[in-house]
Structures are given as C-alpha cells and as structure tokens.
Amino acid sequence: MASSKTKTLLVYKYLSEKSDENNPLSTTELIDLLRQDGINCERKSIYADVKTLNDIGFDIVSTKSPKRGFFMGTRRFELPEVRLLIDAVSSAGFITPQKTTDLIEKLESLVSSNQAKELVSQVYISSDTKCDNEEIYYVIDFLHDAIIDGKKVKFKYKRRNIDKENKKSYTEKTFTVSPYALIWKNDHYYLVCNNQKYDNLMNLRLDRMRQIEILEDEIKPLCEVSEYDGAFDIADYSSKMFNMFSGESADVTLLCDLDLREEIMDRFGAKIPLVAVDTQTFKTTINAAVSEGLVSWIMNFGGRIKVLEPQTLAEAVKNRALEIASLY
Numbered sequence: 646m647a648s649s650k651t652k653t654l655l656v657y658k659y660l661s662e663k664s665d666e667n668n669p670l671s672t673t674e675l676i677d678l679l680r681q682d683g684i685n686c687e688r689k690s691i692y693a694d695v696k697t698l699n700d701i702g703f704d705i706v707s708t709k710s711p712k713r714g715f716f717m718g719t720r721r722f723e724l725p726e727v728r729l730l731i732d733a734v735s736s737a738g739f740i741t742p743q744k745t746t747d748l749i750e751k752l753e754s755l756v757s758s759n760q761a762k763e764l765v766s767q768v769y770i771s772s773d774t775k776c777d778n779e780e781i782y783y784v785i786d787f788l789h790d791a792i793i794d795g796k797k798v799k800f801k802y803k804r805r806n807i808d809k810e811n812k813k814s815y816t817e818k819t820f821t822v823s824p825y826a827l828i829w830k831n832d833h834y835y836l837v838c839n840n841q842k843y844d845n846l847m848n849l850r851l852d853r854m855r856q857i858e859i860l861e862d863e864i865k866p867l868c869e870v871s872e873y874d875g876a877f878d879i880a881d882y883s884s885k886m887f888n889m890f891s892g893e894s895a896d897v898t899l900l901c902d903l904d905l906r907e908e909i910m911d912r913f914g915a916k917i918p919l920v921a922v923d924t925q926t927f928k929t930t931i932n933a934a935v936s937e938g939l940v941s942w943i944m945n946f947g948g949r950i951k952v953l954e955p956q957t958l959a960e961a962v963k964n965r966a967l968e969i970a971s972l973y
C-alpha cells in the first residue's frame with residue numbers, strides 16, 4: 646500500500662501537470678487520478694494533502710470558479726515567461742528542427758497540460774531557417790568547457806558551396822582557435838575567438854562547427870588580440886558589432902534624421918549623446934567596429950543617416966552606394 650507521503654506527492658504531481666486558474670481539479674477528479682495509480686482515499690484526505698503542500702511553501706489555491714477545486718497558484722515559470730522561452734527556441738536558427746521540438750516539449754512541462762496545448766497551437770517551426778547540425782549541443786558544451794579552462798579548440802567549419810548546377814555541396818575547413826565568449830545574436834550563436842594565425846578577434850557560427858575537440862594548448866592572452874585587458878566584455882563587444890562583422894573600433898559620428906532617434910537609442914542605448922543640429926536632424930557619436938557590417942547597416946537607412954567621421958567610413962559608404970547604382 647502506498648504511503649501517505651507518496652499520495653501527497655502524487656496530488657502535487659496532478660496539480661502541477663493538469664491544473665491552472667481556468668482548469669482547477671476537483672476533489673473527485675483527484676480521487677479518480679489517485680485510484681488510477683492504485684491509491685484509494687477519502688475526500689478529507691485530499692484537503693489534508695493540500696494543506697501539507699501549502700504548509701511547505703507550494704501555492705495551492707482553492708477556488709469555486711469556474712468550478713470547485715484546486716489549482717497551482719504560482720509556478721517557477723509563469724505562462725508569459727514560458728511563452729518567451731518557446732519563441733526564442735523556435736526562432737533560434739542554430740537549433741535543429743528535432744532539437745527544437747524536444748526542447749519545446751520540455752518547456753511545456755513547466756506549465757499545465759491545458760496551457761501547453763494553447764502554447765503549442767501558436768508555435769510555428771520553419772525547418773528552412775533551422776540548421777541541420779545535430780552536434781550543436783556537444784559544440785556548445787565543449788566550447789563552454791574550453792572557455793572556462795582557457796584551452797584552445799579545434800574543429801571543422803562547414804560552408805555551403807555555390808556552383809552553376811545549384812547542387813548542395815559543402816567545403817570543410819579546419820580551424821584551431823582560442824575561444825573567449827559565446828554570443829547569441831540575430832538568432833544565431835557565435836563564438837568570439839582568435840585564429841592562431843592572426844592577432845585579432847573573429848566570429849564563427851556554432852551551427853557550422855563539426856568534430857570539435859579541446860586541445861591541451863593554453864589560449865592566447867585576450868589582451869594580445871583585442872582591446873580588452875582581463876575579462877572579455879560581451880555587452881561592449883556585442884554592441885559594437887554589426888551583423889557580427891569584426892573590425893577595428895573607432896568613434897563614429899553620424900548625422901541622423903530626427904525620426905530615427907528611437908531606432909538609434911534602441912541600437913546603442915539610451916545614454917548615447919543626441920545633439921540637435923536643426924529642427925530636422927541630430928548628431929550622435931558612437932563607438933563601433935568599422936566593418937562591412939557597419940556599412941551595410943548605415944545603407945539600410947538610405948539618405949536618412951550621413952557619416953561625418955571617420956572619413957574612411959564615409960568613403961566606404963559612398964563607394965558601396967556607387968557600386969549599387971552601377972548595377973542599375
């Protein structure tokens with residue numbers, strides 16, 4: 646015969662999995678569920694179980710609407726939080742379709758079964774934008790360990806070829822790098838690292854990595870390949886990267902249309918300077934990596950952003966515009 650402790654734990658399990666504010670479990674339903682698990686009990690013992698659970702800190706709510714019964718009042722993760730996590734997993738390009746499905750099923754277990762059904766009905770997974778690298782979890786795990794231990798890693802990096810027949814063929818290149826940080830940006834996961842052949846930082850996508858191994862070699866000191874001395878500042882580095890193109894950091898002064906102030910603050914933070922030039926434009930100075938990614942970002946705004954400094958960036962934007970114009 647099951648112990649009273651087992652019975653109380655089963656009551657908690659049923660309430661956790663099956664109840665919520667809109668779907669309370671009645672005493673009769675709890676008794677029926679216990680009977681299915683081989684436990685017979687009286688109604689008053691259910692009340693005792695609920696009291697025990699509340700006494701040790703679980704929030705079991707007694708309600709009369711929409712029917713008389715009990716439900717889990719609070720959970721470790723609330724429904725909107727699980728919704729955000731599922732949306733993030735669904736949109737993450739570096740997680741394969743199968744791993745996306747598996748992970749979403751685990752996230753669904755954080756809410757009631759009825760709430761999970763509502764969440765699933767709103768989830769759309771596009772396999773076209775998902776990677777096919779089933780090694781991705783191992784890649785993340787190995788890179789995490791290597792960063793913590795300060796060890797170099799070696800892996801194959803897979804890229805799609807382009808040919809006249811449009812056949813799906815790939816080229817694999819072996820990299821040996823010093824890993825410093827993992828960054829999730831633009832729905833992809835990147836490794837910030839140093840190729841041992843060079844003295845700068847580069848960003849590589851994790852979904853393109855295969856056959857990763859941790860080496861015994863110590864990583865190259867971060868200060869030798871970047872502006873950071875000691876700890877790597879992920880927030881600072883990420884804010885300077887555009888489309889994850891690396892480059893030398895510089896102060897960039899932009900002349901912007903007034904209606905771009907919200908977009909500029911969303912991208913660079915509310916603390917950046919916004920200096921009025923006239924009633925239609927303002928000027929701001931940011932610190933960013935001068936790269937192809939930054940040029941492309943500026944081009945997105947057409948004539949609504951003008952580069953004032955540095956001149957090399959202004960020339961790069963001008964040359965890109967001329968290249969595009971020459972195609973038409």
